[in-house]
Amino acid sequence: MSIDPYHSLLTHLANCSDSTAIGVLFSALLTDKEQQEIANRIRIFDLLAHGMTQREISEQLGVGIATVSRGAKVMQSHDVSALLATHRQNAQ
Structure with missing residues (x-):
């Protein structure tokens, strides 16, 4: 099995x-890089939810626009609200 x-x-x-x-x-x-990429994905979700443009997010986080676009696409098809609530609670 x-x-x-x-x-x-x-x-x-x-x-x-x-x-x-x-x-x-x-x-x-x-790897450390993979962990950072996951953390950036959460930041991307948060910044998109706050209305920041993809280009602004790309510049602020130092990631490619394609990375931000992938995050935006994921947000359209998955409910990440619980993750964002936890993220925001930990940021306080």
Whole structure:
């Protein structure tokens, strides 16, 4: 029987009791650059939700316009409101 590793990852993340445990896991799974790219994706969502233009976001974060456009496309097809609420709560 084959186990889906992605499902195993999601189950493990759901069972993590705190952000430190998730941080340790992300450090083991992702390079520093990959972690930064994920963080930038969340920032892109937030700035788009605040009405900033894609070009302004590109310049502010130092990422390509294609990166911002991909983030905008994801926001159109996925509800990221819970993620943004957590992001904004942690920013205070």
